[in-house]
Amino acid sequence: MKLLSAAQIRELDQATIREQRTTSTELMERAATAVAEWLLSHYDPHTATDVLLLCGPGNNGGDGLALARLLYYAGYAVRLALLPAEKYSDDYQHNHHVLPKIIPVQELATDALPDIQPTTLVIDALFGTGLTRPLAGLPADVVRHLNASHARVVAIDLPSGLLADAPQPDPEAPVVRAAHTVSFGLPKLAFLLPQNAEYVGEWHLQDIRLSQQFIDHADTPWHFTRYTKPQPDGWAAPHTVPQPELQLPRRNKFAYKNTFGHALLLAGSRGKVGAAVLSSGACLRGGVGLLTVAVPGCGYDIIQTTRPEAMCLADTQADFISELPDLKPYQAIGIGPGLGQEEASRAVLEKLLREAQVPLVIDADALNLLGAHRELLDLLPENTVLTPHLGEFARLTEKTKDDYHRLDLLRDFAQRHRCIVVLKGAYTATAAPDGQVYFNGTGNPGMGTGGSGDVLTGLLLALRADQRLDPLLATRLAVLAHGRAGDLAAAHTGEAGLLAGDLVQHIGPALRELEAGSLG
Ligand SMILES: NC(=O)C1=CN([C@@H]2O[C@H](COP(=O)(O)OP(=O)(O)OC[C@H]3O[C@@H](n4cnc5c(N)ncnc54)[C@H](OP(=O)(O)O)[C@@H]3O)[C@@H](O)[C@H]2O)[C@@H](O)CC1
Numbered sequence: 001m002k003l004l005s006a007a008q009i010r011e012l013d014q015a016t017i018r019e020q021r022t023t024s025t026e027l028m029e030r031a032a033t034a035v036a037e038w039l040l041s042h043y044d045p046h047t048a049t050d051v052l053l054l055c056g057p058g059n060n061g062g063d064g065l066a067l068a069r070l071l072y073y074a075g076y077a078v079r080l081a082l083l084p085a086e087k088y089s090d091d092y093q094h095n096h097h098v099l100p101k102i103i104p105v106q107e108l109a110t111d112a113l114p115d116i117q118p119t120t121l122v123i124d125a126l127f128g129t130g131l132t133r134p135l136a137g138l139p140a141d142v143v144r145h146l147n148a149s150h151a152r153v154v155a156i157d158l159p160s161g162l163l164a165d166a167p168q169p170d171p172e173a174p175v176v177r178a179a180h181t182v183s184f185g186l187p188k189l190a191f192l193l194p195q196n197a198e199y200v201g202e203w204h205l206q207d208i209r210l211s212q213q214f215i216d217h218a219d220t221p222w223h224f225t226r227y228t229k230p231q232p233d234g235w236a237a238p239h240t241v242p243q244p245e246l247q248l249p250r251r252n253k254f255a256y257k258n259t260f261g262h263a264l265l266l267a268g269s270r271g272k273v274g275a276a277v278l279s280s281g282a283c284l285r286g287g288v289g290l291l292t293v294a295v296p297g298c299g300y301d302i303i304q305t306t307r308p309e310a311m312c313l314a315d316t317q318a319d320f321i322s323e324l325p326d327l328k329p330y331q332a333i334g335i336g337p338g339l340g341q342e343e344a345s346r347a348v349l350e351k352l353l354r355e356a357q358v359p360l361v362i363d364a365d366a367l368n369l370l371g372a373h374r375e376l377l378d379l380l381p382e383n384t385v386l387t388p389h390l391g392e393f394a395r396l397t398e399k400t401k402d403d404y405h406r407l408d409l410l411r412d413f414a415q416r417h418r419c420i421v422v423l424k425g426a427y428t429a430t431a432a433p434d435g436q437v438y439f440n441g442t443g444n445p446g447m448g449t450g451g452s453g454d455v456l457t458g459l460l461l462a463l464r465a466d467q468r469l470d471p472l473l474a475t476r477l478a479v480l481a482h483g484r485a486g487d488l489a490a491a492h493t494g495e496a497g498l499l500a501g502d503l504v505q506h507i508g509p510a511l512r513e514l515e516a517g518s519l520g
């Protein structure tokens, strides 16, 4: 699904109203109803006995007023605190007018801030996508008062003070710290960035039937891939994958192992042969036709013992890789996991970049070598896949000012070097050479464990060797399946107990879920 800017979201609202011949008041009623439904399924009216709605002067505040009415009729004990303003939006005024008179209403002032207990459930409807400047004065006082209360906050659409698509111009200005953010239709870019996590909390999407036609035609570089397990009866929630463009083709009955390619993996150094074991396991489970693993001498017995399905080439050096094998037999080559940063390994990397005629996957120490020898970046073949974590990415580019700056650098890097960059994180961001960025929605914090990246590299290598997949599809599928394998594994091990080896075990089931036709 696409991520739209605040300006595009405003246009989307208007397009929805036009296309569906409805009114903004009706759309606001849908929005408020959607939030009310979410609240009803999360907070029982009998236990949430003090619900405070903080409302600003625009349509976000209008949502809050409409919600207060709906919650009142649903049996919640609600009260309202309203920000005074010179002008209020039309739909705010309408919903103010139809508010049941029995609901207590307080006008906010610096010396009249609302009573907020730790047990109060606060609905933040101060500002949404119409925020035009950092919070100051009374709105800032209200937000600071709220944040100091330790009450549970549910933000409507956006935590107030946060911009939907850009960094805060004033880092000193307060932003509501919500436990939950309930938003409409599409996620906002802000939700996916680590720097905003403390404000957004858990985010949830409610469908309010916004114009799909507008979304389909909207121009944006940002995309989000959400995954919901396909249901046996063919039902899937809106905007879920397998999306038709993100499916792994079924294997033809007469497929031969050449279809799935012969991959070469260069990995391991003394003390880090485990990376080669994990990565090769993931490559095999990822469905590669044949796998050859090149390791330093010290890794030969280990790979031969742990990965009998793979062939193994031992380097003449015992401790690190110093030789590039003959590349002719291979359809894809991966380098980096546990590689180390010896000069001889750097030379191998350079030779590989100069000679390879097939897809490359570059990870870990191979990325660090590229960062330390930037002149090698000019040798990257088109559509090479790089899989840096945040630290490796900083070494390849520059120290970033914030998460938005990092995204700019990410797009720029992928476009400039005509490669695919998989920036690993909670929402792994895959940047394509055309500047499009795809955030991944699968995975869990348990995957922040040693070897997790090595597994992704192996899986990516398998899918890049698969002759049926184009470079971007192979990469997006690998990222999606890697996260999904993590989710399947964590269902057994818990997040804390998750090991990278568990990911390898769950790659098969994860890929099966992504196979075309798995819905039917
Ligand atoms: N449109 C629709 O049909 C639907 C919209 N929906 C809802 O509408 C929300 C967007 O509504 P919105 O565009 O009215 O903007 P909103 O966030 O309420 O703020 C604007 C007001 O705040 C003011 N203001 C801004 N910054 C300020 C500051 N720092 N400090 C003080 N004041 C500040 C600004 O005043 P001004 O900048 O003109 O001075 C203006 O009065 C969206 O998030 C969603 O919840 C849903 O109901 C679905 C249907």
Ligand SMILES: [K+]
Residues within 6 Å of the ligand: 060, 124, 125, 126, 127, 128, 155, 156, 157, 158, 159, 160
């Ligand atoms: K809000």
